[in-house]
Amino acid sequence: MTEATARSRGRSGGRAARVAIRSARDIRMLPGLTRALPVCELMQGAQVERIDAASMAILEDIGVQFRDPTALRDWRLAGADVRGDRVHLDRGLVRDLIATIPPEITLHARDPDKSVALGGAQSIFVPMTGAPYLRDLDDVRRNPTLADLAMFHKLSHMAPALHSSAHHIVEPMDHPISHRHLRITYSSMKHSDKTFMGMTTSPKNAEDVIAMCKVLFGADFFDTHPVVTGNCNGNSPLVWDETMLGAMRAFCRANQPVLCSPFVLGGANTPANVPASVAQLNAEALSALAYTQVIRRGCPAIYGHYLSTVSMKSGAPMAGTPEISLMNHMIGQMARFYNVPWRSSSNLGGAKTFDAQAGYESATTLMATLHAGAHYIWHSAGWNEAGMHCSVAKFVVDAEQCAMAHRMATGPDWSGFDAALCAVRDIGPGGHYLGHPHTQDNFQTAFFMPALFDNNAIEQWVADGSREITARALDQARAMLADYEEPALDQGVDEALRDYIARREREIPAAEALNQDH
């Protein structure tokens, strides 16, 4: 029997087992991923130590620029060797500082059932953020509005494998830049009761996020519980700027976890070499992780990075290339070596549309991130065109991919093994399982059936209109949005949030050109 023609065998018989597939959409959030999949230990111990030694030598000999007077003063007081704006960090000091970073963090959601842990064997999926364009429900590429952002927050709320609604999944271009962080934060809080992220576009914006979190969670709870993550990007090579450092201080002082994320475009702002790029990135991450502990000893912090390699044809970041996978495996090992939670990025695409390129790129980064053992798996839904747009179609497909990844990394379920072996005895050689009671009892849970992959015969697919995945995914997004129910928010809290925003919008000139970066 050929492997191609034999495929039809499964189609015969056992229709009883194939009827009444549950069609109601299940939007219950999956728990945070507890990994059974082993981490990929690409480097031997001596290689891990070689990277560590190279990074420490970079920190000691070259130093890191902290372009921020407060940080330089903090570092001097902490005993670092500060020369101009260059901070030279002794490896003993670095190791001492990062030793107090908690290896695991519980991120609290306003629905306590949706709180999640990260670090160790615990991982979470977080959708993409920061897109200046979207591909909308008609697959048209355009600037996003606050309503578009709300749409993505609703989809995040309903996607079982997404553990966060993040923050500015798309940039709401219809609102003044100086007010956006308020509207974005409110949208995250209002449209979903999952965990979320806080804007770090400026120190003052970060303070606004913190003030709003105190309203949402209550000041007492907020002071003792991580509820919001802030991302701070480094300017590779070896620079941290004032905006990021100011926002970092706001989050760390409030005991909220910061992602310390060097922004690496391999070959452009790192050497054209895999292990040396990792050594530089690692030095950058360590310098910021250490600084979080200068700000507040024991505050939670996450080893981060945005990582790509650069096309030497266009200068643009690529996705799904082999070196990105390799660097993910290596960086994951470094984060485990230092025993800190680790953020990576997944489901990245550089394609301009949701074509096969986007599929290859996304799945490759997702699988690499999973095997690498990332804890905070960011940009997990929607990212295409190197982050220039968030695609609605890709968003819902990626979210299902995360659910599949969740299932895979959870590992096989052995509880039904013996019962299933009894079915093997019942059926015997040459039999068929589809009609067996064991199959009927277990088929819905045993094997994942992706709703957005078409596995019909071509005749059925043609009869259904010959629709590719983009069209099917947009249908699914529309259906989800039609079903969306806003999670209840205490009316007093809601009013207090709106009051806060109204007051701040009066205080902050709409025309003020605040730094958009974060």
Add this chain to the structure above:
Amino acid sequence: MTEATARSRGRSGGRAARVAIRSARDIRMLPGLTRALPVCELMQGAQVERIDAASMAILEDIGVQFRDPTALRDWRLAGADVRGDRVHLDRGLVRDLIATIPPEITLHARDPDKSVALGGAQSIFVPMTGAPYLRDLDDVRRNPTLADLAMFHKLSHMAPALHSSAHHIVEPMDHPISHRHLRITYSSMKHSDKTFMGMTTSPKNAEDVIAMCKVLFGADFFDTHPVVTGNCNGNSPLVWDETMLGAMRAFCRANQPVLCSPFVLGGANTPANVPASVAQLNAEALSALAYTQVIRRGCPAIYGHYLSTVSMKSGAPMAGTPEISLMNHMIGQMARFYNVPWRSSSNLGGAKTFDAQAGYESATTLMATLHAGAHYIWHSAGWNEAGMHCSVAKFVVDAEQCAMAHRMATGPDWSGFDAALCAVRDIGPGGHYLGHPHTQDNFQTAFFMPALFDNNAIEQWVADGSREITARALDQARAMLADYEEPALDQGVDEALRDYIARREREIPAAEALNQDH
């Protein structure tokens, strides 16, 4: 700096390093993959033993149907407990028999530089086979001809990461079924000098393949060197049929490696349970592996499988689902436990077109297969629509994905580490690497640049005609075919092969409806 807007940073500066990207196509075959990527050991030792014990109990208590009088006679002579057509295999006998399977195989190509090893840390990529349709150079789905098959053999020959031209990548429907195996074998031999596969559609057809291999390699060389692989599919659950067993005997007697491949559609011909499906598949594979050693002690053999899970909506096999990845990891561990080379399948797609679904499915199976440590990575290029068609566009993209996978699984190159660290010192904080001599010397080799992924800015992509990956890939296929040069074949050998085919086509009635299955 936001992660989305910062992407543009890489575009500035350093144009000198980005000019003159080598545009000449390099068709030199990559050596067989020597893995540095660690294998994913999903199961603990006790779980491996649990699968082993379950499989051995299946072989002892349930037994396996060998629907073939010769095999039953062979088994009786080998000391098995044969009841009717059911062979009950004692675990001691199984372990004794499989112990003589060579853990590594060198497959010899007619160009000795293209011989490859598999087993241990050695893996090879082999394109898909068996498609009754193709999507052609115009992306039109139709029945294939012998000319189409030749086209795929040419593309296989020119794709650096494909280590084999396989056999019937597509079924040449324009030739009588009873003559096809002759034309297919000749096409493999003629259009490429890489390794290839032999048809196992019947015992007689297998004998024809062997006779042609003797012509191509010389009888003396052939008798002592593996030069052709034959695939034998089992009929799960627990059946081997006469056609497959007869072909298996032909290959094993000739000391040529057979892939012992249970054909598993999880949920249809195995229980709806992951570990129990693995236990059944493992029992099936072991029964055939053991039989190869009954046929000829010490002959090479490969632990195979075709593995899918079945959509309970359509009964069709799915690709890229989490359980397929998990089963690959588990089966890989079993093959290593028995110390035999292992075949899996990669780049599988169930999509009807080369859309994002196909991309996700293909990349997911490729990454799973890589991490699982498969040696003979089959169906690595072209497979879509669950094997019903081979897509030219997908074929060339998959082939590039294999090159990327090859690079990834080879692991990072540490040789330039110290020199690259010197560049970090040169550049220092805030600098740019694109203009540095180290970058200019290394950028072409440091980071893989996929030719078929578009990483241009959208403005450039629009200026280039807004073309998705399918159109770009078909251009690449046309360009490759225009450049194709047939590898030289000794004229006497070529004539002898043609003579053999002519004689056999006179002997075999064109109308004879030989078993098409294999």
